[in-house]
Amino acid sequence: MNLEDIRIQIDAIDRQLLDLLSSRADLVHEVGVVKKRDGLQIYAPEREEALLRRLIDMNKGRLPEKSIRAIYREIMSAALALEDDLKIAYLGPEGTYTHQAAIKRFGHSVNYAAQPNFSDVFDQVARRLADYGVVPIENSTEGAVSHTLDLFVDSPLFICSQILLRIENGLMASIPREEIKTLYSHPQVFGQCRSWILKNFPDADLVEVSSTTKAAQLARDNAHLGAAALGGALAAEIYGLNLLEESIQDRATNTTRFLVIGEKPCPPTGNDRTSILFAIHDRPGSLVNALKAFDQFQINMSKIESRPSKRKDWEYIFYVDLAGHCEDEKVAEALEELRKHCSVVKLLGSYPDSGE
Numbered sequence: 001m002n003l004e005d006i007r008i009q010i011d012a013i014d015r016q017l018l019d020l021l022s023s024r025a026d027l028v029h030e031v032g033v034v035k036k037r038d039g040l041q042i043y044a045p046e047r048e049e050a051l052l053r054r055l056i057d058m059n060k061g062r063l064p065e066k067s068i069r070a071i072y073r074e075i076m077s078a079a080l081a082l083e084d085d086l087k088i089a090y091l092g093p094e095g096t097y098t099h100q101a102a103i104k105r106f107g108h109s110v111n112y113a114a115q116p117n118f119s120d121v122f123d124q125v126a127r128r129l130a131d132y133g134v135v136p137i138e139n140s141t142e143g144a145v146s147h148t149l150d151l152f153v154d155s156p157l158f159i160c161s162q163i164l165l166r167i168e169n170g171l172m173a174s175i176p177r178e179e180i181k182t183l184y185s186h187p188q189v190f191g192q193c194r195s196w197i198l199k200n201f202p203d204a205d206l207v208e209v210s211s212t213t214k215a216a217q218l219a220r221d222n223a224h225l226g227a228a229a230l231g232g233a234l235a236a237e238i239y240g241l242n243l244l245e246e247s248i249q250d251r252a253t254n255t256t257r258f259l260v261i262g263e264k265p266c267p268p269t270g271n272d273r274t275s276i277l278f279a280i281h282d283r284p285g286s287l288v289n290a291l292k293a294f295d296q297f298q299i300n301m302s303k304i305e306s307r308p309s310k311r312k313d314w315e316y317i318f319y320v321d322l323a324g325h326c327e328d329e330k331v332a333e334a335l336e337e338l339r340k341h342c343s344v345v346k347l348l349g350s351y352p353d354s355g356e
């Protein structure tokens with residue numbers, strides 16, 4: 001078959017695909033009307049998860065899972081935009097890893113609003129100026145993002161899904177490598193590249209800034225002073241810097257987990273994760289007794305963090321992630337048992353345990 005003939009067939013298929021996508025859009029529009037009538041959330045992570053899982057299971061063709069996800073991400077992004085003028089607040093500025101994570105989850109058809117700090121992301125969603133927010137919660141090399149943890153204490157919002165993003169840090173500058181005297185970056189990124197910095201720039205000044213895009217901007221503006229930045233390729237692109245070295249993070253699989261926060265929690269999908277916070281009474285054995293609740297009901301606890309309560313010195317708040325959904329009988333019973341040993345137990349959300 002010659003190229004011309006194959007392309008005629010592709011054109012015919014695209015015509016059919018467009019017709020099918022238009023029919024899908026009509027149905028999506030109806031879904032939007034029903035959701036608004038019944039006061040339901042526009043973004044339905046449990047439905048998206050089920051739909052993607054079903055498509056990947058059904059797939060018998062050549063397309064790898066990654067491509068199916070990417071294609072459907074944009075189809076569902078278009079659907080979200082048709083249902084409502086969706087606005088996603090994220091920790092900016094434009095080009096941050098959080099921005100990349102937000103696009104990975106919500107696609108290119110919805111609106112994005114960069115926020116200057118973590119609390120503004122929470123605030124915009126709580127005030128309904130944005131529909132959902134995206135914030136980082138932990139990195140596989142550097143651990144918890146304590147800012148985000150702290151904001152959950154007084155927030156009325158729920159976690160409705162998570163996003164896993166592989167973080168590839170690079171060295172970027174507009175000057176040659178030999179002229180670099182100062183490295184700008186976010187503290188998390190410095191932490192992720194610690195060995196590389198010691199080996200390659202043991203004498204450089206390290207200056208912590210609020211984001212990797214801010215670091216890129218400073219590297220551009222202070223090039224004459226020997227400035228360079230560590231961050232993502234998107235930041236280098238936005239600020240016109242050269243990527244002098246790629247993939248400089250100490251661990252190749254360096255991944256950050258982000259959370260989507262919204263007004264309502266997510267219904268069960270069968271493969272869920274639950275995040276809670278709790279505070280214990282100040283007496284011997286409190287923490288052990290609290291954690292025994294998970295053992296008693298055989299709940300897998302995947303992580304625990306502690307943070308100062310900021311109300312009383314040496315008083316802590318514990319953050320725990322569990323396997324299962326808060327509506328699962330076992331999890332509900334364990335949480336009930338936990339309450340007996342704690343002064344505060346707060347459900348932060350149950351959401352699909354997948355980040356793709």
Ligand SMILES: C=C(O[C@@H]1C=C(C(=O)O)C=C[C@H]1O)C(=O)O
Nearest residue numbers: 028031042043044047048076079
């Ligand atoms: C169409 C819906 O709304 C959104 C878009 C989806 C889609 O395009 O399939 C799926 C879930 C929702 O996030 C729905 O809830 O069914």
